[in-house]
Amino acid sequence: MKQELVKAAQEALQQAYAPYSGYRVGAAVLAGQDVFKGVNIENASYGLTICAERSAVAAAISSGARQIQGVAIAVEIGAPSPCGACRQVLREFGTDFPVYLVAGDGAVRETTIKLLLPGSFGPEFLAKEDNH
Numbered sequence: 814m815k816q817e818l819v820k821a822a823q824e825a826l827q828q829a830y831a832p833y834s835g836y837r838v839g840a841a842v843l844a845g846q847d848v849f850k851g852v853n854i855e856n857a858s859y860g861l862t863i864c865a866e867r868s869a870v871a872a873a874i875s876s877g878a879r880q881i882q883g884v885a886i887a888v889e890i891g892a893p894s895p896c897g898a899c900r901q902v903l904r905e906f907g908t909d910f911p912v913y914l915v916a917g918d919g920a921v922r923e924t925t926i927k928l929l930l931p932g933s934f935g936p937e938f939l940a941k942e943d944n945h
């Protein structure tokens with residue numbers, strides 16, 4: 814799983830739309846048998862930018878997937894660190910799946926949402942489980 818996700822995230826970042834920051838990010842989500850890619854999509858109205866992680870989650874969920882088994886996030890410079898919003902969006906679909914952080918030099922650090930977002934809020938806090 815690791816190598817497939819890492820490669821997919823690295824491939825995805827080539828498609829990033831980041832004309833303002835120049836900071837290209839790629840993400841890949843494994844759900845079921847499929848890997849879904851996402852990139853950051855910037856906008857001239859800067860605040861409307863979508864991060865790579867959230868666009869990969871959107872692709873996976875839009876296909877009907879609900880179980881995330883792993884995520885990789887790749888950048889070209891330094892090492893990635895998913896923003897708070899993306900941590901929360903990933904957390905919706907689990908806390909224990911592996912999150913591979915892929916640095917520009919190819920180094921991979923494995924972590925989890927549990928570590929990235931301690932004490933987090935999630936769907937089990939809500940009464941209605943059948944909303945999912």
Ligand code: THU
Binds near residue numbers: 834862865866899
């Ligand atoms: N970005 C991501 O795609 N993911 C993150 O976790 C951090 C930030 C993007 C948003 C923006 O296009 C660029 O990186 C600089 O913030």
